[in-house]
Amino acid sequence: MSRFLFVVPPLVGHINPTIGVGAELAARGHRVAWAGDPAVIRPLAGEDAEIFPSGEHWLSTPVRMPDVRGPRALKFLWEQFLGPLAEEMAPGVEDAVEAFRPDVIVSDQQTVAGGLVAERLGVRWATSATTSAEFTGALDGMPKVDVWLDGLIAELRGRIGDPASTADPRFSPYLVLAFTTEELAGRVAVAGDRIRFVGPSVAGRPAGDDFPWEWIDPARPTVLVTLGTANADAGDRFLAVCQEAARSRADRLQTVIVDPAGSLGPPGATGGSLSGPDDKDVLTLPFVPQLPLLRRVDAVVCHAGHNTVCEALWHGVPLVVAPIRDDQPVVAAQVADAGAGVRVRFGRVTAPKLGEALDAVLHEPGYRAAAERIGASFRAAGGAAAAAGHLAQLTSLTGEATTVPEA
Incomplete structure (x- = not known):
């Protein structure tokens, strides 16, 4: 039996993939634990999960992303979020390693404390990449950004890692688990020898039992609108546009809008019109059971x-x-x-334009065909089971930086 420690940020979308992988490892007889914020991890991993607090108090004041794009956005992300998060998490990660004695640390790509502490303590580690943006050449053509980021990471390494190491803590020298496939991500430009495309780790998670499933009308397509858990403060205008586009097509579809901040008003009083289960066209809720709902919807706006x-x-x-x-x-x-969807501009799209995009993905068969093709590639990649297999294989390797071989 081996021990695996997942080091994760306080972001639901980054924790979710580790839940299925952890369950698969546990089913194979291994011991699994998480390091991060228990308040975010516990509802996802369950009451029996072994969790070591790490950086749980650092975000006492929410970090609000300014309206910037490109290199300025990346600079803000590292200086105000990822860098401080790494330094705050490092002591807790070190305590977790001391207490849990993992054979492998599985560090989320955005919690570089996991990789930096692992290299300093001599623990083999893997990267959990919940997005493929950083190894598909997203920063190509911006050498100054690369130089700046290398310098920032070097400073972090000097404080919490092994100053003699040269590995990029975003890309383990042993194994990078990519929860996608090349059918979606395209050709990789970074760390290609270490990346293993395993597809999404789609595992069951607490969903509640209060969604009004009887509301869904099988005679009309159903659309889900969601901006995720970290964008509630930015979505007022966009959700209103989605609601307007949905209402203008009420004879053809019905829409579920996830509105955690209540920007459309309380259910039952949205602009003077119903938005609860008594409204047969638009259902607005603060939370939905996303995975079960995705089995019933025909398009997603996100x-x-x-x-x-x-x-x-x-x-x-x-x-x-x-x-x-x-x-x-x-x-x-x-x-x-x-070919699996249509892109619109978040800050400028109008209800008519959004409606046109919806009409396209709902009624032009090429979009669904592409989505189904990518979905098939995801399932073929193996998901959580494949990821668990690669991690288990990592425990048997020898050498300083021997990568996990292709399956």
Whole structure:
């Protein structure tokens, strides 16, 4: 039996893929634990999960992303979020390693504390890449950005890692688990010898039992609109546009809108019109059981978050993607290039334009065909079982930086 420690950020979309992998490893007799914020991990991993607190208090004041794009957005992300997160998590990760004694650390690509602490303590580690943006050449043509980021990572390494190491903590020298496939991500430009495309790790998670399933009308297509868990503060205008586009097509479809911030008003009082189960056209809820719902919907409108995109495509559901920030423009481009969806501008799209995009993905068969093709590639890649297999294989390797061989 081996021990695996998952080091994860306080982001649901980055924790979710590790849940299925952890369950698969446990089913094979291994011991699994997580290091991160218990308040975020526990509802996803379950009450019996072994969790070591790490960086759980650092985000006492929410970090609000300014309206910037490109290199400025990347600079803000590293200086205000990923860098401070690494330094805050490092002591907790070290304590977890001391207490749990893992054979392998599985570090999320955005919690570089996992890789840096692992290299300093001499523990073999793998990268969990919940987005493919960073190894598909997203920063090509921006050498100054590369130099700046290399310098920032070197400073972090000097404080919490092994100063003698040269490995990029975003890409393990042993194994990078990519929860996607080349059918969506395209050709890799970085760490290609270490990347193993395993497809999404789609595992069951707590969903609640209060969704009004009887509301769904099988005679009309159903659309899901969601901006994920980290974008509630940015979605007021966009959700209103989606609602307007949905209402203008009420004779042809019905729409579920996820509105955690209540920007459309409380259910039952949205602009003077119903938005609860008594409204037969638009259902607005603060939370939905996304995985079960994806089995029942015909299209998804989202922010191009990697988790939501992959879960939709797993179910063969085409998308309308409206990227906001971070890796989302890269993922949106992947969806559009693969023919599995239509990209619109988050800050400028109008209800008529959004409606046209919806009409396209719902009624032009090429979009669904592409989504189903990518979904088939996901299932063939093996998901959580394949990821667990690669991790188990990593425990048997010898040498300083021997990569896991292809299956």
